[in-house]
Amino acid sequence: MQQLRLKDTVTVRGPNLLGRQSSITFSPIENIGWFWLNDDTHRPIPICATLVSGRTRRITLCLNGTRLEIYEHIGALAWTGLTGVAIRSDRFPPYYGRIGEFWHALQPHCQPVSGEAHWQTPHEAVHVTSDDGQRFIDFLPHTTGTPTLTAVISVDFPGLGRARQRYTLATADVERGFDTHTLGWPPHWYWVSRLAPRILWPHHRHINWPHDNDRQTMLQSILDHRFGDLLGTLSLLGDGSLIAGEVTSHCAGHRLDIQLVRRLSGTLRQL
Numbered sequence: 001m002q003q004l005r006l007k008d009t010v011t012v013r014g015p016n017l018l019g020r021q022s023s024i025t026f027s028p029i030e031n032i033g034w035f036w037l038n039d040d041t042h043r044p045i046p047i048c049a050t051l052v053s054g055r056t057r058r059i060t061l062c063l064n065g066t067r068l069e070i071y072e073h074i075g076a077l078a079w080t081g082l083t084g085v086a087i088r089s090d091r092f093p094p095y096y097g098r099i100g101e102f103w104h105a106l107q108p109h110c111q112p113v114s115g116e117a118h119w120q121t122p123h124e125a126v127h128v129t130s131d132d133g134q135r136f137i138d139f140l141p142h143t144t145g146t147p148t149l150t151a152v153i154s155v156d157f158p159g160l161g162r163a164r165q166r167y168t169l170a171t172a173d174v175e176r177g178f179d180t181h182t183l184g185w186p187p188h189w190y191w192v193s194r195l196a197p198r199i200l201w202p203h204h205r206h207i208n209w210p211h212d213n214d215r216q217t218m219l220q221s222i223l224d225h226r227f228g229d230l231l232g233t234l235s236l237l238g239d240g241s242l243i244a245g246e247v248t249s250h251c252a253g254h255r256l257d258i259q260l261v262r263r264l265s266g267t268l269r270q271l
Helices: 072-080 100-109 171-179 187-195 215-237 254-264
Strands: 002-006 010-015 021-028 034-036 061-063 066-068 085-089 110-116 118-122 126-129 136-141 149-157 161-167 241-243 245-250 268-270
Touching: 002 021, 010 100, 072 085, 072 100, 072 171, 072 215, 100 110, 100 171, 118 136, 126 254, 136 254, 149 215, 161 215, 171 215, 215 245, 215 254, 241 268
Parallel strands: 034 085, 118 241, 149 245
Antiparallel strands: 002 110, 010 021, 021 085, 061 066, 118 268, 126 136, 136 245, 149 161
């Protein structure tokens, strides 16, 4: 994968998860990796798994009392090969229920540079499972050939059923993960979301609801969005590199994702 760099600074503005106007700024820096400008008085902080708080409904970075919410929709951008980025954001950045708007804003400002992306992989397989044993994530190290990441994702939702799909870092798979909105769940929140005043909740159109889609469309969108979220969480292992191997996610979510990156952190070797 070829590295990309920003040619200039890009700011994205829009309503955040709470419906209030917010902004996030992506700035080019010389270092390799992704960094957080969380305070005017501090140097850029390398973004890594140790910054993740205990929240499970979203990936939250936390340092010195400053928080950055929904990082899974930001960190996934590292899987385009984009590196040397420092982000400054309100606590809740603009929210679109997906990654796509950030990538569409950044893409015209990206340029390829010489050199391939750096890769790491764990020394051994890692397995994390839920307390009831019904959900799990496995990560197998990369062994031979060109470093890459593959993901096998399966889901099982009441009233929708089961689905399973394999993803790669091919452009089509990554763009589907970026462009698919989050699941509206539980379904009984549909009418609250639809009827809420837009000034308070402008995101009804940013959510995939079972009321508006057939079963197969919903299952496909759940898988695609889950792939994007997984990329965002795995980016926390970057340290200037991408992680190579195969991840299998069975009915898992942010809670197990966080456990996985914490288990993997500090166990990686360069390829």
